[in-house]
Amino acid sequence: MQKNMADSETIVIRAESLLARLEGLLQHVPNAPDWGALAWRWQHNNGRGYLEPIPYPHQISLEDLHNVGEQKAEVVRNTEQFVRGVTANNVLLTGARGTGKSSLVKALLGKFSKAGLRVVEVDKHDLTDLPQITALLRGRPERFIVFCDDLSFESGEPGYKALKVVLDGSLATTSDNILVYATSNRRHLMPGFMAENLETKYVGDEIRPAETVEEKVSLSDRFGIWLSFYPFDQDEYLVIAEQWLRHYGIKKFDGHARGAALHWALTRGSRSGRTAHQFARDYAGRCALSKKG
Secondary structure, eight states, rough: OOHHHHHHHHHHHHHHHHHHHHHHHTTTSSOOOOOSSEEEEEEEEETTTEEEEEEEEEOOGGGGSSSSSSHHHHHHHHHHHHHHHSSSOOEEEEEEESSSSSHHHHHHHHHHHGGTEOOOEGGGGGGGHHHHHHHHHHHHSSSEEEESSSSOOOOOOOHHHHHEEEEEOSSOOOTEEEEEEEEESSTTTSEEEEEEEOOOOTTTTEOOOHHHHHHHHHHHHTTEEEEEOOOOHHHHHHHHHHHHHHHHHOOOOOOOHHHHHHHHHHHOOOOSSSHHHHHHHHHHHHHHHHOOO
């Protein structure tokens, strides 16, 4: 009798210990997303994926984005169609670093959030969770952009096929309240190799690309809108630098500021919108500090 009681107590202790460990594993994972947020980031906690609200989304105004007028107009038009409930396309933004690709997507939230637009940021390593993410979003009244920033794949990465399926490649229909917007420095999202071009065949007058090339192109083909962003020349860079200086309270873009902007770009090896913004923050901070003595 005493042995049975001791065994029971041991089982209870072990069960309580197991429950405590499970509670520790499951802590900080919400049972349901906070749908009151404007943006989320897909996160993992001990193997469980969940939507983590972003309390202070990066607020960028579309008016602050210069030298990308055509790209901006096209993305805004497509997004307006989407939030109004009519047909729209997934969007792929490719091109030089620091030219405003990511900023353009972030700026859409400020313009269309009152119309129901929401953004879910998903890292490329979490793209295998896209079916789970879309299942959470499907049926919601909001309009969701699944945002994949700086996207590129190496051969064999599992997220590559998961994204293909979500874009257009499953027996299940895609939800009409979800679009994918992605940015990348690669036009076709995967590296290209010389050996692949050597596999191209000529049949009569027809050029038939190798199957490897076709496979790589097939992902980018699933984006209805492709937009390219190009490096800025010196004059374009200076215009953006001047604009950001005005934003930070420096009204006069004199010879000293112009020279400092060019020197900053030279040391960074880049004339991009990001470089101009970083210069303006540094220059405006220096000016403010000098006034304080």
